[in-house]
Amino acid sequence: MSSIHVAIIMDGNGRWAEKQGRSRYEGHEAGVAAVRRTIKAARELGIQRLTLFAFSAQNWRRTEAEIMHLMALVAEYARRESSALANSGVCVEVIGNLEQLPWGVRYALDSLCQATQRNADLHVTLALSYGGREELVAAARRLAQAAVHDNLDPMRIDETLFQLALWSGELPPVDLLIRTSGEQRLSNFMLWHVAYAELIFLDRAWPDFDANDLQAALEVFAKRQRRFGVVPS
Numbered sequence: 001m002s003s004i005h006v007a008i009i010m011d012g013n014g015r016w017a018e019k020q021g022r023s024r025y026e027g028h029e030a031g032v033a034a035v036r037r038t039i040k041a042a043r044e045l046g047i048q049r050l051t052l053f054a055f056s057a058q059n060w061r062r063t064e065a066e067i068m069h070l071m072a073l074v075a076e077y078a079r080r081e082s083s084a085l086a087n088s089g090v091c092v093e094v095i096g097n098l099e100q101l102p103w104g105v106r107y108a109l110d111s112l113c114q115a116t117q118r119n120a121d122l123h124v125t126l127a128l129s130y131g132g133r134e135e136l137v138a139a140a141r142r143l144a145q146a147a148v149h150d151n152l153d154p155m156r157i158d159e160t161l162f163q164l165a166l167w168s169g170e171l172p173p174v175d176l177l178i179r180t181s182g183e184q185r186l187s188n189f190m191l192w193h194v195a196y197a198e199l200i201f202l203d204r205a206w207p208d209f210d211a212n213d214l215q216a217a218l219e220v221f222a223k224r225q226r227r228f229g230v231v232p233s
Helices: 013-020 024-044 057-061 064-087 103-116 132-149 159-164 211-223
Strands: 005-009 049-056 090-095 122-130 176-179 198-201
Touching (some): 005 211, 013 024, 024 049, 024 064, 049 057, 049 064, 057 064, 057 122, 064 090, 064 103, 090 103, 122 132, 132 159, 176 211
Parallel strands (some): 005 049, 005 176, 090 122, 176 198
């Protein structure tokens, strides 16, 4: 079980806040607490790869005030959690169109990644300013430029070479994808890597997600039969 790659679409902060009679900002802050709990639970359960969908390419369409609050939360999380994550064996990486992030956020994330880069107990990938279609287009552009300027033979482009051109190119395929808040869709998340992922949709909003939910999802995953297109003999 420890070698699987778990990815989570962390959904429902705003709806959780509304039900609680709180502001959307408080919902996002509660979501950060859930991130902290989930990383701790993943370590305790022996998971080695965890990818969290933190901010989508489409989230830039939200109000300026909400975006500023979310960016501030990301930067604050990166600064506050750096030492704790570094000391607990967690390696943090970030994928997405990172040039769109404010400079202060990029600096805080770079510092976090550098502080944790030598760790190997749990690899946590934060998807920020990320979209699956945008990632595929960026990879196609990168390979096209290589074909024009670096004499890359288009006939050499196979699945391995294409994956390496992705923002998330070095990540292994997602084995288990969890989405909270009751929605049952991928929302443009890691379209390449979830090709054969097992999907679990939970009615719980992300701020309520805890270690028990993660363990329960792993137990359901363990009972699934993964055939990858092959009919068992």
